[in-house]
Amino acid sequence: MNETLQKKHSILYTDMYQLTMAQLYFRVGLHERQAQFDHFFRSYPDYGNHKAGYCINAGLGSLLEWMQDAHFTSEDVEYLRGRKGRTGERLFSEDFLRWLVEHGDFSGISLHAIPEGRVVHPNVPLTVVMGPLIMAQILETPLLNMLNYQTLIATKAARMREIGRSQLLLEFGLRRAQDGSANAGARAALIGGANYTSNVEASRLFGYEPKGTHAHSMVQVFMALGGSELDAFRAYADIYPDETLLLVDTIDTLESGVPNAIKVFEELRRKGHKPVGVRLDSGDLAYLSIQAARMLNEAGFPETSIVLSNQLDELVIWQIITQIQDEAPRYGVNPDQLINRLVYGVGTRLITSAGDAALDGVYKLVAVCADNEWIPAIKISETPAKTLNPGHKRVWRVYDKRSKATADLLSLMEEDPRQESSILFHHPTDHTKYRMLDAGEISEIEELLVPILEEGRLLHPSPAIDQIRQLRKIDMERLDPGVKRLMYPHHYHVSLTERLWKVKQQLITDARVEET
């Protein structure tokens, strides 16, 4: 990744209340107090008529890159100096601003995380931040901004990757992306399973080749100037003889586009070039791809690709595959051969995670240090499921005898379930729900959180996107097929050990007593 090309936000890319709270901590002498925050999400993306049963963790590399440089510059502090309250008095005092200039960076932050690319589930800490209360608090907003979105998009891409089998998946969403999200979206799409993106800037940033075909406008230009679709195709083939992928729906896909493409492909073949394929961007994509395949086969181009675009998502891809399986034989087209030559160009619905455009990731204080001792913090919610799992925790993934992940388990810091002969998995909020597994029913117990930053120092370089993709692939294979269903996926278990459960109950009781 070329860091110098990455546009960076200032440290003021945060919510105002982080700064007013920061000054409060400074004023009462708590600013350098060590605190721990857990970052996790509460529920899988729900796209309305379909729903995820897992997420793909993503965004950490981008966050770490931002954290390395972010600090309060004199311009930032100058801006804060000018902020005034209702009575016209300055909001931020000079000694606090001086502290920000001198200490306002993330060099005191330690961070553990589940690596990017790994399958993750609700209420499991994905990122654990420890450090001086002020800076750990200010980090909340940018951390959530960067991690929420990439995890959302990597998850959506992984769903398309699963249903699209091993076919090429291209990210085409830049024009419909929510403004400056497009590069992060492309990165997350690559992590989740897209092979390439059309976004040139993102391709440059992340070291992938940018991909694309041509637009309707190219055909329109030739036609407006007295030429034809065929002339446009010929011009393209002339300049890109080994990259000829033609968009065939400007006038009429089957009557004009495909026959003209075939003419040009024949000319290319005579000159010793291999045509790449056609792109369909409107209409009934299953029907049109069957007919295009039939025509291309008959003309002796069975190996050309058929790129599909236009509002694709995992359900539309699934529908196209199913329809081809049903209908292709009727036209003498082998459905598997056709499906294997498809390429999916996915735009809007991937880059915005259509149906559910935000992951509900949160960042919650779980412990504060006092006299060298960590004190668990809790927030009791009116909704029991939102009550925090307090304090320092470890996160374990437990695999069954088939080597499929069967549950994520949160434990106290001092627990190691690998040492136990049997494990009680406690539902996080419902005391009537638990299950017991004997060691003999378990093939592996893996610790998920990995140390990443130690007091601001990166413990190892962030992995390349290719390595992250590999982690995603391995984890997807270890996921039960039921959890991967597009609709009504099985419910993956996230549990607490009995000891963590008891600590949580005690804290709730204590807080309730205090309150009365």
Place this chain on the structure above:
Amino acid sequence: MNETLQKKHSILYTDMYQLTMAQLYFRVGLHERQAQFDHFFRSYPDYGNHKAGYCINAGLGSLLEWMQDAHFTSEDVEYLRGRKGRTGERLFSEDFLRWLVEHGDFSGISLHAIPEGRVVHPNVPLTVVMGPLIMAQILETPLLNMLNYQTLIATKAARMREIGRSQLLLEFGLRRAQDGSANAGARAALIGGANYTSNVEASRLFGYEPKGTHAHSMVQVFMALGGSELDAFRAYADIYPDETLLLVDTIDTLESGVPNAIKVFEELRRKGHKPVGVRLDSGDLAYLSIQAARMLNEAGFPETSIVLSNQLDELVIWQIITQIQDEAPRYGVNPDQLINRLVYGVGTRLITSAGDAALDGVYKLVAVCADNEWIPAIKISETPAKTLNPGHKRVWRVYDKRSKATADLLSLMEEDPRQESSILFHHPTDHTKYRMLDAGEISEIEELLVPILEEGRLLHPSPAIDQIRQLRKIDMERLDPGVKRLMYPHHYHVSLTERLWKVKQQLITDARVEET
């Protein structure tokens, strides 16, 4: 706006195919040919169970700012030099790259647009771009990326502004925004009707005061260290005596939060300060705000604000208002007084336009110049509604006798409906649908497209956000209430003049003939 703080994308923030087409135009000698592209959207945002009947145009100022600086740098060209095709040959030739370095900026682009803040409708050109084919084509992707999103968010904000009456509306979405979209989203939210944002960087960029309260974590810190919610509130009031707005749902809103807030408010009052209010962030917001109001009234704080947050959108705000109107009297609370003290803190559902996360804006070639003559270009779609309105056009807004906008009318360049004694409004695709209005039924006909750029030169400075907000306000008042309904809005008419309709039909016929 402080331009130096705005993070800018490179000119490679575009789709790969724009660059391969650019080289094709260069190779066949069409690169400096004048072309016209229309930018428009095809349908209003549809949020699933509710739908917009208008949009608020936004994003142009940001686009213009980017265009002023964007050009092909030597690094950009170096990157393109390294791109290779399937056979290992370079994709871009040296003469083309040289052209990009020498001419690859937007100094040849002229642009007309409907000003930001104005109410806009589908299939009406919002932005008309004229200039050398290559650069006008490359502009497609960044233009759509920037304008689609801001128009989407300004529209969502305007809906909340309408239903929220004149109450304060705060944009709180940074943590759930799709990564780097947050600043553009805040800008659009301000245009659409938000009063402030919590995003400090965006506030600095756009010259608004950043707003916020405090988080649950502040109360948790005090509690974990042996203190109480009341201690946390007191510390806050001590440091911000004139800004005391307290989040009251960390433990229990009515049993703990509000009574503790009242204690602190009484202390502030004794010291001569005016408490600001409370924030409710969970639970039944209508019920809790009625009870909080009752308790605050009884304690003699009827003027404190009640800030509501937690997954608000236009429907939730509407529900809260309706419930308060129904239920408040039962508790001795005046519903109008309560509604007037509400403040809406809107996060995720505004900044992502929840329910419909992308506007389907497109950018289509409509004319090419040949021998000093503009030739209309057309693309016939399998879907009639997607067939382009060809060529140079003018856009008019027609107001009825009540001074309400009754239709937008597209005409040929040489037409001026203000000169006509009666106007035929033709449905854009259905030949059976039209209506006639006499001049006497019309109070005003206004031309909507305004010259903005002339060959790269900004004709007048972009208006400030406050001015844009004013345009939005005026336009909203001139919109029929039926069009503003949250659900099932009336259908606003976008029509063609009879002459434009005939030109379009002729071009379709010609293209169909050519094809056979």
